[in-house]
Each structure stands twice: as C-alpha cells, then as structure tokens.
Amino acid sequence: MSGFGAITARFYAWFNRNPPSNRIVIDVAELGPDDRVLEVGCGPGAALELAASRIGAERVAAVDPSPTFAAMVAKRVPGADVRVAGAEDVPFDDGAFTVIYTIMSMHHWDDRDDGLATLTAKLAPGGRLLLAERLLEKPGHGITPAQIAAVEARLGELGQTGVHTVRRPDRRKTLAVVVSTRPLAS
C-alpha cells in the first residue's frame, strides 16, 4: 500500500527531516490549544513535531502505512499516538479530531475518494481538513488544477463547507492546500 519500504523510508527521511512544506501546512492550520490533531501519511514526522511543539504531544496523533516511518515518528514525538495505517482505514473513532491534515501523501493513496470519506468522518463538527500537495502541470507526485477541482467537488459531496484552495510558495514550487470544514450540524 505505502510504496515506502524500510530502506526507501530511511532514505526519504534523510533528505526530508524538516521540509518547508511541513511548516507551511502547520502555519495554515492555525492550531489552537483545544485542537486535537491527526496527521495522515506523516512520513518522518516534521509536521507532527511542530504541531506537538505548539499544542502538546498528547493532543496529536498520526498514521502512516509504513512501519518504519511510524516507528521513527513515535521516537521523534514522544507522547504522540502514532499508528500504522492508511488514509482509507484510520483506526480512530469518528469525530475524534478538530484538525486533520495530510502533506504530499494523497497522491499515494489507493483510493482518494474513499480516503476523503474516511477522513471527513473522523472530523468533529466544525473540524478542519487540510490536504497539501505540490502543484503540478501534469499528473504525477502532486496535484494538477483538474485534480484540485475533483477533490473540491468530492469534499462538497461529502458535505464539507468552506471548500477552497490556498497556494503558498514552497522552495521553487507551489504548495496547494485544499481546506474545508465539517459543518457544525451534520
């Protein structure tokens, strides 16, 4: 499912210990002290470490289908609840989180529509979902404008409100973050 075996994961972590994209997403998320946060596809855990530094490790959780990444992050962010799982089978209760985000992971998912349905179900009423990918011209390891439109439409079908995409400079590329909110009454 993950495509990141133990060696690939260690190689990726070596080059991506603190990627700027991870800070961008945590800034866009505007975490507050009462948030309960889930990162999906956490990789080496830079974003989770930042989130924990802002609101406390006991308020953050993460999933990644790679056992190597999950073990790395459990060590990097002591106190966080880190589990081996994918976006399609998140092992937490529905409504458990006020913020769920994913960074450069969605293009790896086996079934994007299923993953989005799972993640929106895990949001508490009023909770925010942030989906970050590098903006591309053609399909690949990122997201094209046509794929953004499809994701935004799917979020609308799932009842999410305030669906919009923010774009931020990320090294010499652009990071697209699709943001949406679960309605207070649903």
Ligand SMILES: C[S@@+](CC[C@H](N)C(=O)[O-])C[C@H]1O[C@@H](n2cnc3c(N)ncnc32)[C@H](O)[C@@H]1O
């Ligand atoms: C390019 S890495 C990004 C890692 C990290 N978010 C970052 O920004 O450095 C993609 C991540 O997605 C994870 N992944 C792959 N398939 C997944 C799935 N079905 N659900 C959730 N995460 C998945 C991989 O294991 C990997 O950690």
